[in-house]
Amino acid sequence: ATTPASSAAAQPDAKRHCGEEEAAPASVTAAAYPLEATCEKGEIMFVPRGWWHTAVNIGAAVAVTQNYVPPCGAWHAWRFMLDKTDQVTGVPCEEAKLMGARFAAAMKEKMPKVWRAVEAKQAEAEATFEANTRVRVAKRWLDAVRPGAAAHGTPRVDTVSTGGAAGSSA
Incomplete structure (x- = not known):
């Protein structure tokens, strides 16, 4: 089921x-x-x-x-083995914790083209996470200096008045 x-x-x-x-x-x-x-x-x-x-x-x-992992699913399988060791079954917990590293090593050796695609997808995921984190931080800062402003979009942070500091023409 x-x-x-x-x-x-x-x-x-x-x-x-x-x-x-x-x-x-x-x-x-x-x-x-x-x-x-x-x-x-x-x-x-x-x-x-x-x-x-x-x-x-x-x-x-x-x-x-x-367990079949097609090349297009290699990144997902690798992340699962790294992030969800508590959900890996059929092996002792100690083994489950090593599976992500072993899977990566096997891909690097036996399927280098697939591993390069996995690395590219990981870099993309990290860049997206970093960009989203910056937006969340900017919105929190904006709400701190102008309560409720972040709910109305994300204005350019450099145009927010800081009382004569950056962004002013004085």
Whole structure:
């Protein structure tokens, strides 16, 4: 059964991993109800990146799980291994914490073109985060000197009067 990643908090029965506890939500929306499917002999199921899921063998069966990471998903997989070690299953917690670095090393060695794309995506993500952080800081400063001004757009910070300092013509 699968549910979208955005409803991860709506999964009160999710296994606890690495000793971290999650509080069960007060309510569960209709979008969080699981989808169910049964695979017959020889069938496979694809679960998209980011979807929480569980698999249960019905009767005597052998289930094989394979995690496929296409080149376009390498950055997402790498960030998951770095940022969400508590959600990595199938290995001890100590191993989960090393997976991001090992994945990066393997990409650098075996798929250098993919790793360069991952590095470029990471640089882009960091630049976007930095730019967004600057805007948030500027808006907080603007609200401090002109309460409510940031809610009406983001005027150029250098045009805000500072009582005769920068921005004045005197």
